[in-house]
Amino acid sequence: MPKSKQRSKGTGSIYQNSREQWVAAIEAGWTSRGTRRRLTLKARTEVEVRARLTDAQLRIATEGPAASFGSVTVKRWADQWLAFRQSVVRPGTFVADRSAVRRWIVPTIGHLRLDALTPSDVRKVAATQEDAGLALATMQRTHAVLGKLLTDAVAEGYQVSQRTREAGSPGAGCSPRQSLSVEDATKILTVAAGRPDVSRWVAALVEGLRPAEALGLTWGMVDLDAETMTLAWQLKALPYVEFRNPESGFRVPRGFECRHLHGAYHLVRPKTRAGSRVIPLVPWLVDALGSWAEQAPSSSSGLVWPQDDGTPRPAELDRRQWYDIVEEAGVTVTLPDGRTRHPLLYEARHTAATLLLANGIDETTIKAILGHSTVLSTQSYLHTDRTRTRAALAASAEMLGLGG
Template sequence: MADGRRRNRRDYGTHSVYQRADGRWYAAIDLGLTERGTRRRITVSAKTEPAVKVRLRERLRELDEMGDTDLSTRTTVKQWADQWLPLVERTLRPQPYIASRSAVRRWIVPTIGHKQLVKLTPRDIRAVADAQRAAGLTTSTQRRTHSVLRTLLTDAQQEGYAIPPRVLAVKAPDKAVSGRTDVPVELAIRLLGIAAELPHGSRWAAALLQGMRQGECLGLTWDQVDLERGLLVISWQLQPLPYRVARDRSSGFRVPDGYEARQLHGRLHLVRPKTKAGWRVIPLVPWMRSALLAWREIAPENPAGLVWPTAAGTPTLAKNDDEEWYALQTTAGEGHPDGRFYSIHEARHATATLLLEAGVDPTVITAILGHSSIVTSRGYMHVRVAPLADAMGKVADRLALGA
């Protein structure tokens, strides 16, 4: 301070103790405004009120010991992460939040949590990816964690903390070549033939012929199916939402601000697509329309009006849906050349490729698959050699070129 006086706890503004819906107790310390005019707060938490008060006193003591040193020069990555996670919990969709929280708690904090924000170096950022690489994690996981770390630090900078610019400029780990591809046409035809023998075979036609995502199929309701005009309206997805407190059903669900969700059964909810492009209307191919007409007559009744529920009328779990998809491949006697099963997501790759080979405009493919941009769709379009060779042969014939 200007007069040499040591700060006391009143100098740090007010603090409050409160309990959230998840039953956990929190204490917030108001540190006033940053140079940019945003309010700065420190939050500590504990399972009980007495415990959080103890942590509050410890944190205030730490602030006292720091004297008139600017807090932002002493704040560690862990201290900021403890403030950041409750903030993004209100804005991120449930699954991205869970992924971000996992990246922070399992890798970022254990690796560089003790580092002060202002003293971070590019080496510290790379250390997180190095730790994941040593653990045998893929470069895709490393890139996702790098993205979370960069967002965490960028948000800290916006709050007024001093983040070295060179830290934010560190390049993400190189992207590995993806093993995902499209289900071969010949296999897709066999799978559809096997599925046609099942009462609910239309479920797999939705994946292979219509390019629908798994959550879109499992969350499709009959009121979104127009069999007269041959159209499907895609506006919901089936997704499990996490409890505020893990495995505690009484704690309620973690739902961010502005997130539309309808509970169907347990953790399973109907949620809106993550982008506006996910809301779409797609035409039914004739086989699909006929299969749905037959299935509607015998489909299990269920309160939500789901098209493909379980025999008991409850929503189908993704893991059970996956098992049936693998069983189809087992019956067909063929899977991925790598020895694994094709994932259900790779059926969408097949749809994109078939549409491309049929000469469908890429922008139309983007609309059918519900991608936010044509760049995303192009990642699904695996052009085959045979159609290209056939096209080149036709060009050669037109030009009267011999063999």
């Protein structure tokens, strides 16, 4: 059997085994049990195995000893990644990441080794979702999760080729969300006016509140005398540590600020600093909230728009009430492919932005009102220019016949 020349200590060894394969071996750190970890590489020729050994030596020198350069599958790494992920991202983000991993990534490519992944494997995940009829936005989200999973694997010391990590996304497309016309928004408000909680829907269509912001708004954050409201919390149902097991406690990442209300519902801080803001109330909404305060269900948490029993209003119920209103109003939106559907609740927020644009309101003011993260100092902007934001919202209310 051919023997290779003696190599310097610590640089690895090269030999040919009984199956006539060329083998390179090098020490790559220590195992969790304190024993030496030996990395073994194989190739058909001595030249190829020398190249692989050189590559491994370079990676060890630049990235440190790897946990493993080849034997870990996507599923095994994904399980480790999710366990770490739950402690560093917002609960909603973790739930979405876990869903993408367990429903699509692992079933499609979980059996493959990280170091053997190819761009076609990445595309296979998107193809599986497309065959299942999923929306492009969902495919893009899953692709982003897979990209993060693979990038973190490399940071941990695993080998994933750069061309695999840079595999193209499923494509770019227009957002399916649309804004409503003034006529349609007015129809919706006409129907909503017959409800005692009409203020909830004006807050969406004129003030541009996110659904979670509206459901998490408390009376302590509403100042009817100053005609302002402070948006500093959102209502979210946090996941349990064990699925559907309240006794297991809640899955809360490090440094995550939240206040427990009822059941799984918590008040949580917005994702970005710009999400916390103080915005003026249009005069019509001031009167509507004053009236609602006298008849709203009593809430131990002080919620402005709770359920009839005073507990937090679930997002599903909130959306269902919105759909009841738009259906009675006879409002639909037409998609680019010609299909029609009822407008989504979140499209009320898009409508608020469109109304502001139609009134010639500058982009900075709109971002400050809506709480977009591109505004670097929303609080200071609103404090120094409250007159401008108040006038902007009043103009939107006027367009919808709420000028009083």
